[in-house]
Amino acid sequence: MKRIRVSAPGKLMLFGEHAVVHGRPCIVTAVDQRIEIRISFNGENELIINAPQLGIRSYQRTVSELGGQEMPKQVSFIEAAVKKFYQQYGLKKGLNITTHSQFSHTYGFGSSSAITIATIKALSLLYKIKLSDKKLFDLAYQAVLEIQGVGSGFDLAAALWGGTLLYKKGAKVAKRLKIKSLPLIVCYSGVKADTPTLVRQVEEYKRRHPKKVKRIFDQMEKITLKAKNLFVQKKWLAVGQLMNKNQKLLEELGVSTQVLEKLIRAALEAGALGAKLSGAGGGDNIIALCLPQKKKSVEKVLKKAGGQIMKVKLNSKGLTWQKT
Numbered sequence: 001m002k003r004i005r006v007s008a009p010g011k012l013m014l015f016g017e018h019a020v021v022h023g024r025p026c027i028v029t030a031v032d033q034r035i036e037i038r039i040s041f042n043g044e045n046e047l048i049i050n051a052p053q054l055g056i057r058s059y060q061r062t063v064s065e066l067g068g069q070e071m072p073k074q075v076s077f078i079e080a081a082v083k084k085f086y087q088q089y090g091l092k093k094g095l096n097i098t099t100h101s102q103f104s105h106t107y108g109f110g111s112s113s114a115i116t117i118a119t120i121k122a123l124s125l126l127y128k129i130k131l132s133d134k135k136l137f138d139l140a141y142q143a144v145l146e147i148q149g150v151g152s153g154f155d156l157a158a159a160l161w162g163g164t165l166l167y168k169k170g171a172k173v174a175k176r177l178k179i180k181s182l183p184l185i186v187c188y189s190g191v192k193a194d195t196p197t198l199v200r201q202v203e204e205y206k207r208r209h210p211k212k213v214k215r216i217f218d219q220m221e222k223i224t225l226k227a228k229n230l231f232v233q234k235k236w237l238a239v240g241q242l243m244n245k246n247q248k249l250l251e252e253l254g255v256s257t258q259v260l261e262k263l264i265r266a267a268l269e270a271g272a273l274g275a276k277l278s279g280a281g282g283g284d285n286i287i288a289l290c291l292p293q294k295k296k297s298v299e300k301v302l303k304k305a306g307g308q309i310m311k312v313k314l315n316s317k318g319l320t321w322q323k324t
């Protein structure tokens with residue numbers, strides 16, 4: 001029986017988080033921590049999901065009754081993706097779906113979005129339905145919004161196209177930057193962030209302080225657009241300064257924490273050219289820009305400050321697939 005395998009990378013936000021939810025540009029890079037989905041028809045009316053790393057074995061739902069139930073997070077994204085695709089194309093065959101992840105969802109590399117877009121791609125291959133990248137993105141974005149309610153879709157874009165992208169909400173812009181290397185250290189803070197809660201917190205803050213937040217987002221936009229060129233030109237000193245400025249603005253927005261700032265300070269003191277939180281804030285990762293000669297000492301102080309160095313490759317390739 002025909003089986004489709006699709007693999008999607010994780011993501012890391014470099015510049016412009018939160019502002020991107022409100023229509024401003026961000027820069028995101030794909031991370032070589034990948035998640036794989038395997039899909040085949042099972043000849044029944046059931047969707048059967050196995051995600052052994054999450055302890056999910058033979059999770060079962062009737063295809064005509066997908067969605068609307070309390071279920072483990074990753075399963076809910078798969079289910080929403082299947083439901084979207086099946087509604088769009090009037091389909092109803094049962095499926096076996098298995099996932100395999102190279103990373104824990106704890107690290108904030110975007111496993112939910114990666115699995116959602118991988119599911120839609122796999123379904124299009126299984127059913128031999130031609131989907132443009134934009135259509136694929138749109139279906140996945142709708143599925144994610146159905147579960148999460150909020151988000152810019154930057155993580156879906158990174159999973160789909162890979163590389164390092166200048167991105168605007170809804171994939172209005174998704175422009176690949178010609179970047180060869182990104183000398184960044186990624187360090188997990190030990191605290192799991194809850195992205196939707198932080199996005200809603202910033203939305204509320206914006207309602208109460210519209211002028212202040214507009215100023216913050218205006219500056220973030222300028223920083224992001226400057227950084228886009230400086231990355232390509234490898235002007236690391238200037239990129240580092242922009243990271244520090246972006247971090248200060250995130251602090252003003254109220255999404256940074258003492259744990260993150262301790263790590264950022266440690267990295268800068270040990271010789272990083274710039275450092276900031278990456279993503280929604282509240283926890284997850286910080287990134288530190290670091291020339292090779294300083295890498296070891298920066299990593300050492302980060303570990304001492306309680307961080308966990310994430311050995312990841314950035315600027316990785318987007319969706320890949322094979323039929324077996």
Ligand code: PMV
Nearest residue numbers: 017018151152153195279280
């Ligand atoms: O927390 P992360 O790494 O998923 O990043 C969230 C980035 C936000 O801009 C805050 C939200 C979004 O969807 O763009």
